[in-house]
Amino acid sequence: MSEKPGGDILIAEIFGPTIQGEGALIGLPTVFVRTGGCDYRCSWCDSLHAVSSAYRKDWVPMSSKAVWQKIRELSHGVPLTISLSGGNPAIQPFAQLIEQGHLEGYRFALETQGSIAKDWFKDLDTLVLSPKPPSSKMQSDWNAFDACLEAAGTNPDIVLKIVVFDERDYTYARHVASRYPQLPVYLQPGNHTPPPPGNDQAAIDVTGLNTRLDWLVAKVTSDQWFEARVLPQLHVMLWGNKRGV
């Protein structure tokens, strides 16, 4: 899908530098650009403040130039990785921001469920496709997903990241991995105590998360699924449900 390159980006929050807490770029210093709005409503969404229309009043339309200025200010002009997340950031016009950032040596990773394809996917450094398993109560549209892969082409590194809560999700993850054997796959236990949008101090169930991580490792190893990588959500371990870290 092409779009007007200079349109405003609907921003829920911009923060960092911090570290990427999950997936292929885990541990990497990152500035996060979280956009507002999502075409999904996952049952366990941990970013409702960037999804629910109740929080729309808090989202700010910003020009690419203004977003870029904020990123430069946060990173003191030192190039690093910028994570475009949401919500579904694929809704937003990012072509201009990516072009500007690349001129100054920054790198861009986009995280999306793979429901909306954009021309500018090909300009990314990393595309994280995170299709949602049955526990989300969402339905994957594989035609849309394939369109995302096609839009990205061969330039970005493309990886799968799948959240697993239970047996059905695990079966789904195996199905997705077999459908796209060319893509590295990262699995992570989902946070089953996501924050209510207005309270990022809400407690998380660390013991429960560790139990499911343990279960997931046992599943992968006993099934001899040796291509999969299993990771926790590092930011949840460090900071619980806290936002802006």
Ligand code: SF4
């Ligand atoms: S796709 Fe992501 S941001 Fe959108 S509702 Fe699902 S978990 Fe939340």
